[in-house]
Amino acid sequence: MNFLECFKGAxxxxxxxxxxxxLTMLGIIIGISSVITIVSIGQGGHDFISKEFEGIGSNALSISVKSKAGEVLDRYYFHKEDVNMLINKVPEVIDVAPILQGYGAVVYKNKSKEVTILSTAPSYRNIINANVLEGRFLSDSDVEAARNVVIIDDIAGKKLYPRESPIGQKLTIRTSAKASSYTIVGMIKNPNPTLAYEFSEDFPGMIFIPYTTSEKILRTPNISTMVATVSDMNRSKEISRKIVHILDNKYRAHDRYTVEEAFKQVDLVNKVLSMFTLVIGTIAGISLVVGGIGVMNIMLVSVTERTREIGIRKALGAKKKDIMLQFLTESLIICLIGGTLGMLIGISFSMAIGSLVGVMPSVSISIVILAFAFSSAIGIFFGIYPAKKAAELNPIDALRYE
Known part of the structure; x- marks a missing residue:
């Protein structure tokens, strides 16, 4: 008996x-669809995060003061003159922006919006590739004169000023410690547009103020972080050592400053997401083993039901390998059909879930190939024992079976 005849019989x-x-295929369908859905959404999330931060801080280094015993002495904090010092003494440094971050709310009339407050310098615009929609970004004169001016993002702008331009309007920036009035001079596109627009009601807005005005609203006006753009990230370690050496010499410190890639946390998030996807995908894959056991169970039942048929075929000259091939083919067909249905359902589910959460799932050809390979492996592995049992039946006993 050739494979084509076995296939038709199966x-x-x-x-x-x-x-x-x-019902036999159900375990395979659930397992394959679950794995494909989880892996596709996980890969899509990975691509989504990478795209969100693409081009932001790609050539930036974060310079921070390290705390010891839970505190930082005032003499170790950065000062205004450190910006020009690093630019002048490290040729690879293009620009430097001090950053102070806080959280609060912007209030206009009877409306308010939760925001992340970034107290910084004009050069920060280039680091985040800010897209100015109206007005302008911070200027050097704003910093020098310590003006109460603010740049808002379009998320906060649409919430507070749905039918009018925000430029020139005054609003109150309020934190848990202080509150102060600022004038809006510009509005930019939110640096994380997909997340911000998908969850605009709950997603915090983002505002920028001159770092020289930070003491008016932030609890701690000390500068503990700066971001430097550099000309060659391939030499980031060498540049980092230069920066640390210069700061150590100025502040007569040792092991007080650290320099790393500004958006290194994105890689950490991607690693955590990949690990989470792997763990959940493995757990979902357990259902494939359960489905395989179900296939083996049904094939054993099929062997029992067709004992007389097996005896007749053996009496007519069928060999052991013919009987084994027949039952292995049937097991393989069940698993491949289940795998195909599972793959289609998995892709559909991933697309549906992706549209709900705003993440485009990534269904690669390797996932499809893996689904078929795994289905085939299960069909062969769990079909061997029933096929072997059928092949080893004694034809005389099989013919007598009722």
Whole structure:
């Protein structure tokens, strides 16, 4: 008996017991669809995060003061003159922006919006590739004169000024410690547009103020972080050592300053997401083993039901390998059909879930190939024992079986 005859016979047997065959496939369908859904959403999330931060801080280094014993002495904090010092003494440094970050709310009339407050310098615009929609960004004169001016993002702008331009309007920036009135001079596109627009009601807005005005609203006006753009990130370690050496010499410090890639946390988030996807995908894959056991169980039942048929075929000259091939083919067909259905359902589910959470799932050809390979492996692995049992039946005993 050749493979084509076995294939036709397997299809006939599957079709003759439709409900039983479907229930047998169910474990395979659930397993494959779950794995594809989880892996596709996980990969899509990875691509989504990378795209969100693409081009932001790609050539930036974060310079921070390290605390010891839970505190930082005042003499170790950065000062205004450190910006020009690093630019002048480190040729690879293009620009430097001090950053103070806080959280609060912007209030206009009877409306308010939760925001992240970034107290910084004009050069920070280049680091985040800010897209100015109206007005302007911070200027050097704003910093020098310590003006109460603010740049808002379009998320806060649309919430507070839905039908008018925010430029020139006054609003109150309020934190848990202080509150102060500022004039809006510009509005930019939110640096994280997909997340911000998908969850605009709950997603915090982002505002920028001159770092020389930070003491008016932030609890701690000390500068503990600066971001430097550099000409060659391939030499980031060498540049980092230069920066640390210069700061150590100025402040007569040792092991007080650290320099790393500004958006290094994005890689950490991606690693955590990949690990989470792997763990959940592995757990979902357990259902494939359960489905394989179900296939083996049904094939054993099929062997028992068709004992007389096996005896007749052996009496007519069928060899052991012919019987084994027949039952292995049937097991393989069940698993491949289940795998195909599972793959289609998995892709559909991932697309549906992706549209709900705003993440485009990534269904690669490798996932599809893996699904078929895994389905085939399960069909062969769990079909061997029933096929072997059928092949080893004694033809005389099989013919007597009722």
């Amino acid at each position: 299809i006939k047997n599957v079709r003759s017991n439709k409900m039983r065959s479907f």
